[in-house]
Amino acid sequence: MKPLFVIQDEMFYKEDFLDDITEYDDIIPIIQERAKLIKLDIIECTDLNDCCNKTKSNLYGEIVGYIDEEENFIFQEEIEEYRKQYGEKFLNLYVIRIYKCLSCKKWIIDIME
Ligand SMILES: [Zn+2]
Numbered sequence: 423m424k425p426l427f428v429i430q431d432e433m434f435y436k437e438d439f440l441d442d443i444t445e446y447d448d449i450i451p452i453i454q455e456r457a458k459l460i461k462l463d464i465i466e467c468t469d470l471n472d473c474c475n476k477t478k479s480n481l482y483g484e485i486v487g488y489i490d491e492e493e494n495f496i497f498q499e500e501i502e503e504y505r506k507q508y509g510e511k512f513l514n515l516y517v518i519r520i521y522k523c524l525s526c527k528k529w530i531i532d533i534m535e
Contacts, residue, residue: 427457474526481522488513
């Protein structure tokens with residue numbers, strides 16, 4: 423089984439994804455491009471994880487970026503370059519958050535806009 427992407431030696435398999443992965447078709451390549459730079463932390467959620475109800479602990483990683491009016495994703499580090507090229511466009515904050523349950527290893531993607 424080949425993982426979709428690997429973050430800090432942690433494998434993320436399509437089979438373990440909790441939602442419909444096809445809804446994240448444009449997000450997965452962004453994560454794959456950045457996977458080596460993402461840092462995973464362990465965080466506690468307030469409620470037990472829905473997937474197995476066994477733990478509140480999750481591996482958590484995020485990618486902070488922006489979406490322009492044409493729905494292009496721009497990494498935070500590319501903002502300067504983007505502005506030089508396109509000027510002062512209106513950009514929406516767009517954070518891709520990845521949570522992986524420490525008990526059953528199921529994972530989700532949550533987008534914060
Ligand atoms: Zn779980």
